[in-house]
Amino acid sequence: MIDAGFAVEMARYNRWQNSQLDGFLEALPAEELSRDRGAFFGSILRTLSHLCWGDHIWLSRFDGGSPPPVGAGESVTYVTDLGGWRALRQTLDARILVWAEGLSDAALAGDLTWHSGAAGREVTKPLGLLTVHFFNHQTHHRGQVHAMLTATGSKAPVSDLFLMPA
Known part of the structure; x- marks a missing residue:
């Protein structure tokens, strides 16, 4: 299906x-970040919080590390402000890269078994x-954030993969 290079x-x-x-988030007033915009x-x-929670729970299954300290029902309040999001996001992103760099094609061809709360x-x-x-879930929710950002009048990040710096 995919190879280890794709994951990296x-x-x-x-x-x-x-x-x-x-x-883009830093440029917004705090009330704009927490305003209900009718999104899922x-x-x-709350969308960014859920995304951090989702990344954290999947990583715990993938790498055997710590899971989030809260359950799925609390995923939208896992982070409560931009500073908390930023710190957790940087930690998770580093952990994701380490996990991806350690993957092998043989591991990707195998199965994963876990207990699903859902x-x-x-x-x-x-x-x-x-x-x-895992990666599709990230892209999906970042797309929702992109739409909400533009609804505030903000610009949003360039998302074209081919424009990513080497």
């Missing part, structure tokens, strides 16, 4: 996107598929 490239892309996003998770900050049972799926899902 997507980890780099994720970090690049989040670092760009930070500047309501606000920019499904309420043990689940086994191909690691390659889960890796694609």
Whole structure:
């Protein structure tokens, strides 16, 4: 399905996107970050919080490291302000890159088994598929944040992969 190089490239892309996003978020007043905009998770900050939570839970499954200290029901309040988001995001992005750089094609061809709180049972799926899902989930929610940013009158990050610095 995918190879280890894809995972590293997507980890780099994720970090690049989040670092760009930070500047646009910093320019917004705090009330704009927390304003309910009718999106799935309501606000920019709640969407970013959920995305950090999602990355953290998947990473704990992928690398065996610590999971988030809160459950899925609290994913939208996992981070409560821009400074908290920034610190956690940088930590997660570094952890994602280390995990991706340690992946092998053989590992991606294998399965991952974990207990899914959402499904309420043990689940086994191909690691390659889960890796694609992981990066797709990031892109999906950053797209929502992009739309909410532009709704504030802000510009938003360039997201074209081919423009990512080498």
